Amino acid sequence: MKLLAKDESLCIGCGECEAVCSKTYFKEISPEKSCIRVGDQKIQVCTQCGECIDVCSVAAISRDKNGVVRINKKLCVGCFMCVGFCPELAMKMHGDLLEPFKCIACGQCAKICPTHAIHISEEA
C-alpha cells in the first residue's frame, strides 16, 4: 500500500511541504489548501486507513489499485461527513472548494522535505 510515511521527530515545521502541496493541486501557496499540515513536531496527513470510504453515502471515495484512497469529485456532493469522521483529521475542507481534499501520496512534499521527515512508503 502506497502512503506518505512520517517521522515526526525529524520535522522542523518549516512548511515547505505545505507550500508545494497547495501549489501542486491549487496553484497557490496556502497552508489552508495543503493536504499535509505540520507544526509543533506534528505531521497531520492521511494514513490511507480508508475509514472515510464507508462513511460516504454516495460511494464517492474508494481505494485505487495502489491502495491510495481517492475522492471522485464528480460523485461527491460536498457533505463533508468524511472530514468529521477522519480519525487523523487529515481530510480537509476549504471554503473555496465544493469537495473535500486529501493526500494521495504523490510524493511532491517528500521530495522537498529538508529533513526527510516524510517519505513515500510502498510496503504491503
Add this chain to the structure above:
Amino acid sequence: MEKLEHKFLKEYNYELGAVDKGYTNRTLYINVGTHEIKEKPVTSLMKDKFIGGKGFGLYYLWQAVTESTKWDDPENEIIISSGPIGGITQYPGSGKSLVVTLSPLTNMPIDSNAGGYFGPFLKFAGFDALELQGKAEKDVLIFIDGTKGTITIEEMPGGGVDTHILGEQLTEKYADNEEDKRNIAVISTGTAAEHTNIGLLNFTFYDVRRKGIRLKQAGRGGIGTVFRDKHIKALVIKCAGVKGDLNHPVDKLTLNKTGIKLHKEMHDLDNSQNQMRKIGTANIISIMDQYDLLPTHNYKFGAHKDTFKISPEVFISKVTQNSPDGCWHGCSMACAKAADHFELKTGPYKGQKVTIDGPEYENAAGLGSNCGIFDPDVILELNFYCDTYGIDTISYATLTAFVMECYENGILNKERTGGLELNFGNIEANFELIHQMAKGEGFGKIAGLGIRKMKEIFAKEYGADPQFLFDIGMEQKGLEFSEYLPKESLAQQGGYGLTNKGPQHDEAWLIFMDMVNNQIPTFEDKAEALHYYPMFRTWFGLNGLCKLPWNDIAPADNKLTDEPAKIPEHVQNYVDIFNAVTGKTIDKFELIRQSERVYNFQRIFNIRMGFGKRIHDKLPYRAMGPVTVEEYQSREERYDQQLKELLGYDTTGKTTEEKIKVLREYREDQYEKLTDAVYKRRGWTMDGVPTVEKLRELGMDLPELLEVVEKHR
C-alpha cells in the same frame, strides 16, 4: 418486470432558473383534473411570515379551500415543500419534505414530513413548493424533469401501486442508466391507501450501495388516502448534479464548518450517547420499558416482561450495520436503518426477499408491545407491509391495539370481525387485518377508517358504551396517538393534547423533563415548556429540516450549559445555518417568533374549519390515567400513594372503582388547569383562540385571520 403503459395528457416547459439564498422564488401548481399547470411567484409576505416548508403548505391550502371543503373534494390540495435550508448537503437532517393537506382523519390541515430526495430535488428543479389540486379521471403520473425543464402529466392505468414495486419500476424507467438512478426520486403510496383513511406517502431515494430504492414516509394523517382519491399514482422527479452550493447560500463556509462540527460530534459521541448510527430511533425501546413508558396493550401499561425480545440489541442484529444510512446527503446521524434480504412469510409478496426500512421506535412500540407482539420478525414484516401498502404504521398500530382491546372486552367478537381473533398478541389475525386493508375487504375496511369512526360504529351498531370507547380509544382530533405512555406526565398530556394536528410528539416530548427530572413542577413551568418546545420544533418544518440531529446527539459539554434540555449550541447552529443560507440576521428569539406566526396561523385555520378550540383539545382518559380496575391494580402502590400525598385521600377500605373515580377527577382537573396556563402563555383566549393582540404582536394581523378570530371571540 411488467411494462408500464403511459399516455401523455399534458406537457409543459419551463425555464430552469436558479436558487437564490435558499429560495427559487417560484412555486408550481398542477391541477390533475383539468391538467392546468402554472408557475406562481413567491411573495415577500410568504417568505417573511411563512418561511417555507409547511408554512408555504398551509398558506396555499388556506387559499385553496373554504370552511366547508372536505378532504375528498377536488379543491383540496396536497402541497409539498422543502424550505429555505432544505437541500444543503453539509448539515445533518437537511433534506425533509413537508406535506400539507386536509386530512381524512381530522378534516382539518395535517402536516407530515418525510426524508428522501423529492423535496430538495423539487427546489433544484426550480420550485419552492408544489401544489396538487383537482381529481384525475383515471390514474395519472406526474413527471418533473429538472434537468430539462419539462413537466408531463401521463395517464397510467393498470399495474400495481404498492411502493416497493412501483417505486423501483419508475426509478428504472426514468433513469438513463444505473449511474442516473441516484437522480430520481418518486412519491407514491400503496393499495391500502385506497381503502383506508390512514394512507401515507412514500418518498424514495436511490441507495447506491444497496442498488435499490429506499422509502421514507410522510406518515401521519392520511395524506396517501387523499393522493389516491385524486387518482395520482406517482410523482417522479429528476435532478442531477447535487452539490453543496445549489441553494446559493450567502455564506457557504459557515455551512461547511457548522456541518463538520456536528459530523465530528456524531463520530466522537454517538456510540456513547444514543447509537443512532447503529439502530436509529429504536435505541430507546428498552429505556421506555424501564421507565414504564412503553405503550403496552393499547396503552394500558408501560412495560412488559417480554420487551427484551424486541430490545434494540435484537434489532441491531437484524439491520445492516456500518452503512451510511442518511435519508438525504450529509446526514451523519444515519438513522435510516434497514434490514436487508428479509424473506416475507405472509401476504401477496410471500417468499420475496426485501429490504425493510426500519424499524423505527414507533414501529417497534406500536406494532410490537402496544399490540402485545414481541416477535421482532413479525414487527419487521408488519412494518414492511404498512410501508408498501401505503399506510401509517403509527395509526395502524394504535387502531389495531384499540381493536384488540375491544375484542377482549366483547365489544367485538369473531362474528363481527369476520373470523379474526383479535386478541392482544395474535400475530395471524394481525397479518390478516393488514392484508384485508390492502384488498379493501372484511373487517380491515372498518378498522382502516380509524379509531374515531370505529367508535361511532361500535356504539351505534354494537351498542358499546360510548364513554368507555372514548376512554380507551387513543385518538384525539381524529388522529391516532403516537407511541408513548403519557399517563404519569401532565406536561406530555399537554404535549399530545394541546397540539395543532393531533396527538403526535412532533411538537413536544417532555416526559423526562417533567416526570423524572421534575424540572417543570408548576403549571407556569409546564406552560413555558409547552410554548417553547412546540415553537422550536415547528421551525424544523418551516425549513426542510429533521428534528433528530438537534437533540439525539449533544456536544460533550452540553451538560454544563444553563439549559441542557434545549441543547443551546445546536440551537445556535440552526440560527447560524439559517442566516448563512438566507443572508438574514435572525437570533434564537426571532427563530421562535417565525414559528409562532405559522403556529398561530395553523390554529386559526383549524378554527376556520370548525375545530381547534378547547373542546377539541380534550384527551381520552387512557392518556391521563387508569381507566380500568386492571390498570389501576397493576400500579396500585403508585396510585394509592398519589391519592394520599396529593389529595390527602385515605385509601383504606376503598374499592378500586372508588379510587379510580377520585384519581380521575383530580387528573382531569389538572389537565384543565394546564390548558388554562398554556393558552395564557401562547396568547390565546381560554377557549383556545389566538387573540387579536397576539396576532398584532407577531405581525400576523392579516385580514383573513382577524375575520376568523373576531367571529370566535
Add this chain to the structure above:
Amino acid sequence: MIKLNNRDCEWHEGLTVEELLRLKNYTYPRIVVSVNAVIVPEEAYASTVIEDGDKVEAIHLMAGG
C-alpha cells in the same frame, strides 16, 4: 432522607450515586448527576457517597422522541 430531583427520597448510610441510580432504575445513558449542585462525573458514581440531607439531581437529557 435526601432530595432527589426535588422530591423526597429514601436514604441509607453509605449510599453511593451508582447505587441510587440502580435503586431508582435510572438506566438512560445520558444522565447528568449533581450532588449539592456539584456535577459528579460518571467515573466517580461508584465512589461518591451521598450524605443524609443532600440535594441530588439526576437530570435525564431527553427531550426527544
